[in-house]
Amino acid sequence: MGAGAIYGFIEADAGQRVVSFCGPCAATRLATASSGFLPGLSFENLRAASAQLAWTREPPVAPGLLDQEALQEAVTTAAPQLLPADGSWLRYFCWMTAGHALEGVDRLVSEAARPESADLAAAASVWAAALGRxxxxxxxxRLSARCEASQLSAALRPALRIRRAGRERETDEEQLFTHIFDGHVAGVILDLAAGADAEAPGPAIHRGDVGCCRWTPLAAAAEISGRRKQGAVIAGLLLAAKANVDRKCPGPCGWTPLMRAAGCGASAATTLQLLMRAGADVRIRHENGNTALEMGDKATARIIREARDARTLAAELALQAAPDSRQSDPRGLMAAKTGKCYGN
Structure with a gap:
């Protein structure tokens, strides 16, 4: 267990913030393991210890909510300041969304704590804020602030100011939807880092119709995924930021992100698979009585069913590997055990 994770646990005082730091299962393990360290820990000691950590191998990581290659491609051109040090550290955030929260936090902090890593720490703080951590x-x-005066790149300071300002002012959710519909991944990251709500209600789906449903950010990302490859990247970011995968668009129709993606056809395959991996419920019905399986074509129905079956199989294998299901992820593994959340 790394010093960064211990510090996060202690700073959060075993409350709600520690769960956002590394997840409920990891928080429970930290509560047991770190209580004896409380008297002698300080920020400087933890920073120094983190910088000395050495790693010899990486965990076997299954596909999660974030695609490192797609994220780097989308951000490198638009906002290269968000990916200093070649951006390879972004994989640690991918680990955090794929069941390896502790490993991801430890590796990230150990790299960010090095004296020469001011830019990395600053950029990673923006990403962490965007993902709700x-x-x-x-x-x-705080790690980056130690070196900001002399080492922090001038290009990164505006991003940090955006995040800091978001704590003190009301966030512009309209801008978030503009960035989503434009496929502007870096803009979405900065909006979320500044405090934009990943489930904020947006503009009407059919403009001019007073009684029409309104977009949610995830439904909007699903909608554009049929024509923009950035749609799947943005959907992954929103899911990693704890957007509810089954949240219906506000209004009478009951649109879900999965329904909107299904309506885009096979070109939205990546987003369909991502939503299913995140636990989307196929059984939810639109106001007209149809489910997502019936809102696309045969190709989208096949993609959804295959993703659902893969999810079920992965959950069953995980149950077999963890005899005590109480230590497992209640959303994914218990769903496999009880048959919930998977649809027909």
């Missing part, structure tokens, strides 16, 4: 973001920002 405020305790981790604050810790990383």
């Amino acid at each position: 405020e305790a981790l973001a604050n810790f990383l920002e």
